[in-house]
Amino acid sequence: MSHTAHIPSHRKPRRSASKLAVRAGVAGGVLSTLAMAGTASASPSAEPVAETTLEMPVLNLDLGADVSSALTVAAENTRLAAVEGELTAQEESARTGAAAEAKQAKEEAQKKADAEKAEKTAKAEAERKAEAERSSRSSGSERTTLKSTAAPQGSGTVSAPATGSAAAIVNFARAQVGKAYVMGGTGPSSFDCSGLVQAAYRQAGISLPRMSQAQSSAGTSVSLSALQPGDILYWGSKGSAYHVAIYVGGGKFVGAQNPSTGIVERNLSYDKPTGAVRVL
Structure with a gap:
């Protein structure tokens, strides 16, 4: 092996021909451009080149404010x-x-x-x-009339005629037959049942309570078989009767019955009373 083989060479490496050609072309282009620029600036008759400025629209957007x-x-x-x-x-x-x-x-x-x-x-x-x-x-047909005299025991009639105060009561009651029945009526043109009894007894100078309940307990109780003219007949319980009338003798009574019949005279057998009281 040679003693100089390890010493590196000091020669520059050769450039390739292609790289030299490229560099030469670039340099030539630059020099050509500079020459043309110089010529243009040296010619006084050349007109200045007008420059045109394009103004771009300015966008003044505040995106943060718009989003908010x-x-x-x-x-x-x-x-x-x-x-x-x-x-x-x-x-x-x-x-x-x-x-x-x-x-x-x-x-x-x-x-x-x-x-x-x-x-x-x-x-x-x-x-x-x-x-x-x-x-x-x-209302309805009359039942068998009871005899006014010599009546059998228990028939509810008496043979003695009305006299004195009883006669005044009976005569007044019969004089009202045919007049109107009016609830609360006390005469002289109309009566209800207790109003008629009260008015009849007033003829004898006797003052009776106004209502039928009180009239039914005003006197002494008597049997229906021993009635006398002027006795007060009642229907219902004594002390709470709902209807009253006057026994006029001969097995009959006079009473203010209802608005359809008015004051009438009827036989006891037609509507038998519950009881009777004697005030006289």
């Missing part, structure tokens, strides 16, 4: 939608509640009307039955 505004609007719209929805729900609830209250009020009013109607119907029925009962005592 958009979010605020969206939030407000959402809030308004929620409020509107809540109001709609409240209105619907109010309508539903009002409808329920109206329905309940209507049902209660109907129940009240039905109750009042039923009460009126029951009252009218009771009055009708009472009137029918009163009419049944005073």
Whole structure:
């Protein structure tokens, strides 16, 4: 091996021909450009080149503010939608509640009307039955007339004629036959049952209570088989009688019966009384 083989060479490496050609072309182009520029500047007759400036629109956008505004609007719209929805729900609830209250009020009013109607119907029925009962005592065909004299024991008649105070009572009562029956009437053109008895006894100077209940217990109880003219007949319980009349003798009584018959004279057998009292 040679003693100089390890010493590196000091020669520059050769450049390749292609790289030299490229460098030469670039340099030539640059020099050509500079020459043309110099020529242009050296010619005084050349007109200046007009320069045109293009103005670009300036965008002055504040994107942060726009985004914030958009979010605020969206939030407000959402809030308004929620409020509107809540109001709609409240209105619907109010309508539903009002409808329920109206329905309940209507049902209660109907129940009240039905109750009042039923009460009126029951009252009218009771009055009708009472009137029918009163009419049944005073209407229809006459039953067998009891004999006025020599009546058998237990027939409820007496043979003695009315005299004195009894005659005044009987005569007054018979004089009212044919007059009208009016509830609460005390004369002179109309009477109810107790009003007639009270007025008849006034003719004898005797003051009686106004109501039939009190009149039925005003005197001494007597048997229907031992009646005398002027005795007070009553129907119902003593002390709570619902009807009174005057025994006029001959097995008959005079009484203000009801609005359909007025004051009449009837046989005892037609509507037998419950009991009798004697005041004279």
